[in-house]
Amino acid sequence: MEKYYNQIKNSPIFFGINETELKEILTCFNARIKNYDSEQAIIRQGDIINEIYLILEGSVNIEKDSYWGRRIIVTQLGVNDNIALAFVASRNMEVSIDAISATKTKLLVLSYSKCTSMCQNACTKHKLLINNLFEILSKENINLLQKIENISQKTIRDKLLTYLSNESKKAKSNVFEIPFNRQDLADYLNIDRSAMSFELSKMQKDGLLSFEKNKFKLK
Secondary structure (H helix, E strand, O other): OHHHHHHHHOOHHHOOOOHHHHHHHHHHOOOEEEEEOOOOEEEOOOOEOOEEEEEEEOOEEEEEEOOOOOEEEEEEEOOOOEEOHHHHOOOOOEOOOEEEEOOOEEEEEEEHHHHHOOOOOOOHHHHHHHHHHHHHHHHHHHHHHHHHHHHOOOOHHHHHHHHHHHHHHHHOOOEEEOOOOHHHHHHHHOOOHHHHHHHHHHHHHOOOEEEEOOEEEEO
């Protein structure tokens, strides 16, 4: 655990909490580390979550399977992101998504009830933690709105342009890398992979962009 103290301290969930307090609350919150291989299930639809999951290493796809078995990637999470925080805060609501490790992944796991139960002294670190949780939930809602913007476009080209434009804004550059391979990007945008690849080639010929694997340049 000590190996990750600096990283944990600088994660959004523990923002403003010093190292001495961090060691105390990690013990108080029953903190432990779990390891997952690539493509291993962390959370399955129907689970009830009572813990907070913070990604220390690797990445995790939040996925949804349709009635007919088609996979849709809702989002991909990386280091310092929290998994399914909205569900753990929803009072025993069954999860409607799967969380699958996209690579070898290491998670910090915390007891949610311990994190959100104010101690008798209403200590500062608990107040900070709860404020941080609200801020994270707010950012997750903003990301969800961006996802809706990406997939609500009518054509494949418009979906790609909207998504890539948003990624360019995040990177603050017209040259950037996306976290998805081609199949994952198609699943994220809910479009056919072959049709998407064909459209990307057309967009490159039209001079809108250039790309190599998951690195893009908007022109």
